[in-house]
Amino acid sequence: MSTVLFLLGFIGFIAGIIFVVKNRKKPLAKRKAWLLTGAGFLLFVLSVALNEPTPKLVFTDDSFETNEKGLAIIKGKTNEQSTITVNGEKVKNNGESFTYKVTLKDDQPQKLTFVASMGSTDKAETIEVKPSKEFIAALNNKVDKEKIVAKAKSALAIAENNPTQKNYDEAATLIASLDREESDLTDRLAIVKENIPIYAAVALAEEKQTKEQVEAATALVKKEVTLNRIALNKRLTLVQQKISEKETQEKLLSDARQAVEKAEQEPTDEHYNQALAKIKELPNGNSELDNRIKSVKQLLTAQKEAAQKAAKQEAEAQKAAEAQAAQEAAQAQAATPESGATVLVTRTGEKYHTRKCGNGDYYSATLEEAQNRGLTPCAKCYP
Structure with missing residues (x-):
């Protein structure tokens, strides 16, 4: 227009x-x-x-490179009345000249869009900021250092969680390799060193599981520099529980063994039942005592069977004897002469007869007379 x-x-x-x-x-x-x-x-x-004037936007170069610290200074010219912005940020200009500083955070190039405005007219230019070789080398060196520091901190954390000589040596080697001394890491490492014998004592208590080792470890854990004191106390409490359980098991095993020995020495049902009850109280059982108590059971069974057999034989013998006695009584009753009968006797003999039975002078006598003399029936005459 x-x-x-x-x-x-x-x-x-x-x-x-x-x-x-x-x-x-x-x-x-x-x-x-x-x-x-x-x-x-x-x-x-x-x-x-x-007719509005056209804004001017001219740079000294198409791209800019950072220094070793990642800083780049962008220089350009514009109209004195122009307003310069970059990514929405206003840039201060000195007359027709202006400068803008940008710092890269990594090794990637960065593009910036500058806009010169006069009234309703704008002019835009895009400038690329490139990282210099020195800056990239510094970044890589920083990353390497950060990796070493991170590795040292990780090793130190492991050593603090479990202060063993091996973990301490690994952390100490990494911390010593740092370019500058990290006082915080050094102080923490010194505490780890003081905790090595404490943790060793706790580990020994867990291995040996004796009251003496637990008491020695507990005394060391009470030190002010102890790391993870709560966790160590829990470990020692667990060891003490295991010791108590072990003592209880040993007492149960001893009682069961004594009961089995008594049942073996005096194999009765009472002793067998007592021993069996003691064995059942053992948390994990005991194959040796199981076999021994089975032998006692077998012995008791054999004894009972023998006793039953002997009782049966005795009953049978008693029954036979009673039958024999009854038979003999019946025979004697059958062979006994009736009252008033006449029998043969001798003057010196002890038996009375129904006939002449052997040598001697026999004469007749009544049965009453013979019995009064104490004579008994002749076995041959009164079978």
């Missing part, structure tokens, strides 16, 4: 001058020529007023 007005004003102004010169002797035409000249001039002025 302003360009069109400028051309019209310029043409009208020139044409008006020409007409003024040509019509200098004609007042009416000359007046019209001056009106045309004035209108052209007004259009020219109006076009100049409407």
Whole structure:
């Protein structure tokens, strides 16, 4: 629009001058020529007023490189009236010159867009900031140092969690390799060193599981520099519980063994049952005592079977004896002469007979007389 007005004003102004010169002797035409000249001039002025200036944005280079610390200084020129911004941030300019500082955080190039503004007109330029070789080397060196520091801190944390000589040596080697002394790490490492014998004592108590070792470890854990005291006390409490359980198991085993020995020496049902109950009280059992008590059971079973057999034989013998006695009584009753019967006796014999039975002088006597003399029946005559 302003360009069109400028051309019209310029043409009208020139044409008006020409007409003024040509019509200098004609007042009416000359007046019209001056009106045309004035209108052209007004259009020219109006076009100049409407035409906004174009902002300038020029840099000293297309790209910029950082120094060894990652800093780059971007320099450029613009209009004195221009406003410069980069990524929304206003840049202060000194007349037509301006500078902008940027620091890279890593080894990747960074692109920045600068905008020069005058009124409603903007001009934008994109500049690339590249990391220098020195800066990249510094970054790599920093990363290497950070890795060593991180590794040292990790090893120290492991040593603090479990202060053994091995863990201490690994942490100490890494901390010693650092370029500068880390007082915090050194102080923590010294505490780890003081805790090595404490943790060794706790480990020994866990291995040996004796009251003496637990007491020695407990005394060391009470030191002010002890790391993870709560955890160590829990470990020692667990050891003490194991010792108590062990003593309880040993007492149960001893009682069971004594009960089995008593059952073996005096194999009775009572002793067997007592021993069996003691064995069942053992948390993990005992194969040796199981076998021994089984032998006692077998012995008791054999004894009972033998006793039953002997009782049976005795009962049978008693029954046979009773039968024999009954038979003999019946026979004796059957062989006994009736009252008033006559029997044969001798003057010196101890038996009475039904006939002459052997040598001697036999004579007759009544049964009452023979029995009164104490004579008994002859086995041959009274079978």
